[in-house]
Amino acid sequence: MHIFSERINGMYRDVRSAINEKEKAAVLALTKEQVAGGADIMDINLGPTKGDPVENFVWLAQTVAEATDLPISLDSAKPKMLAEAVRRVKEALPNTRLVINSSTAAPENMEQLIPVAAETGSAIIGLTMDQEGVPGNVEKRVECGATFFMAAMEAGIMPEDIYLDPIILPVNVAQKQPMNVLEAIRQLSMLSDPPPHFILGLSNVSQQCLFRNLLNRTYLVMAISAGLDAAIMDAADKDLVEAAVSAEVLMEKHLYSDDYIKAWKMQKGIAG
């Protein structure tokens, strides 16, 4: 399970203020907390912050890299700016592995971002949507996922560096989508051997819902059971992380041991 930390995101007031003021303390503290919780990759997202977004990404990535050597995932829906930010962050942090989050399967979007992944040796996340928007069904998700996967492979990116994101929508506005996403993962798993990774922006499933943590946790387990092996999530949510680890034990992705939570932490080198 690749845990992408969701917490360094300008949508959160503390992070937004840190970016706007170029005050490192909050970002450093949150990064340490996410790493201690088991994050594998630090996703960073500017949210609605002021100033030049490329400069903000460079500052934010450098700040995160002061607290951890983990890979950094640059998260933006603006492909042109994102391409530039990835190049600039790679120059500033040549030894940090990057993830581009994300491209869609729209041709002009893939043309802007896939070459940057190849050029900077970065992994890349492909959303299973194109210029027409988020698919309402399974078939279009599978079609977009396959299109993106093939395009990335053709550019020389290896399957282990490709993540497909079948886009989970809030269950309160689109109650059929959680099942559609699971089915899309099952079908896309058959694309190749080994398959690409599957990732979700987990907390989106519970936007504006009550019982958010319960919904996130329950859906994460369901998705892992369908083949999900990565999620953008709060690594400091202990119940959520433990649900993920136990789901992987039940799927025989970790060897069972009596204290399998501790074994998982030891393997990651985090305090138990």
Place this chain on the structure above:
Amino acid sequence: MHIFSERINGMYRDVRSAINEKEKAAVLALTKEQVAGGADIMDINLGPTKGDPVENFVWLAQTVAEATDLPISLDSAKPKMLAEAVRRVKEALPNTRLVINSSTAAPENMEQLIPVAAETGSAIIGLTMDQEGVPGNVEKRVECGATFFMAAMEAGIMPEDIYLDPIILPVNVAQKQPMNVLEAIRQLSMLSDPPPHFILGLSNVSQQCLFRNLLNRTYLVMAISAGLDAAIMDAADKDLVEAAVSAEVLMEKHLYSDDYIKAWKMQKGIAG
């Protein structure tokens, strides 16, 4: 989701003592607690108790029926005695719906129990195993499940009164079995339309394990996602019940509402 209460079981010391002493108080209190937690069916199991098992079943069923009108599931691995107990309980409680828990797919076992289900208008649970024991693989589970389902249908039992139990083993001794059970459920779901019900003795997955509640909860969500719609479980484990309800919301088996836990309770007529 059909919640079969697992708590009225002589394996628990309080229940064993209640049966041995014919002291109703503990059974009545536990029954009320399980009903308040959302139990749909009261599973009763004598465990290692003294005296005549048929008489004990009659006493236990009558005691449970003093606290609730819910159906009662008679749980035993001794087919001859179970057949007799079901007949006697039905005489004593003619208006209580019964479930026979359980038959295997072994011919002599089915011959003893399926006719009793037909004769008493009871539902019946079929374990996906035969005289050779619990299958180590998916195929044999599917074969046994299909054999039992066909035999029960031929005896005039309707699919909605047939439960298949693909037998979950403790994850610490058989780590491949949790996945095999999920796959067996997926394959057996295609047997008929509507399919039979699928049930598990949930807590068996975590026998002798640490983090039992976490494993039970996680596996229940995974199994619901594969098609499980019933479980023998502790209805008083609030986290477990809420995990099940949220999984069903995410599978669109309950219509989403903001307080879907409360909606579920209201629908069942239990206090929120």
